[in-house]
Amino acid sequence: MALAGAEKTRCPRPFHAGADRPDRDLNFFLLAFAFSAIALFVPHQQAEIRAAIGLTLVLTYFVYIMLTLRASAHLVKAAAPLAPKPQRKRCFCAVWDCRKACR
Numbered sequence: 001m002a003l004a005g006a007e008k009t010r011c012p013r014p015f016h017a018g019a020d021r022p023d024r025d026l027n028f029f030l031l032a033f034a035f036s037a038i039a040l041f042v043p044h045q046q047a048e049i050r051a052a053i054g055l056t057l058v059l060t061y062f063v064y065i066m067l068t069l070r071a072s073a074h075l076v077k078a079a080a081p082l083a084p085k086p087q088r089k090r091c092f093c094a095v096w097d098c099r100k101a102c103r
Contacts, residue, residue: 024064024067024068024071028060028063028064031060032057032060032061035053035056035057035060036057038053039053039054
């Protein structure tokens with residue numbers, strides 16, 4: 001039953017990701033993971049170093065989001081427009097079964 005419902009909700013247009021996206025994602029993940037691994041070995045008494053690493057992680061994430069949005073701008077422009085939905089008739093009847101009558 002769930003498979004039948006999933007078949008109907010499938011997107012009619014194929015999804016095309018940018019060619020540089022997997023490499024960029026992996027590189028940013030590895031960079032952030034390296035900074036996180038370094039932060040594990042910094043003692044709690046050195047708050048300045050821990051704050052600098054935390055700020056670096058936040059800035060890394062900000063740069064990643066900016067590059068992702070910039071790279072996806074051309075994908076949005078190249079996407080095919082969605083087909084307009086057909087307009088339904090509006091039924092303003094005082095009778096309870098007016099939906100059958102207005103179709």
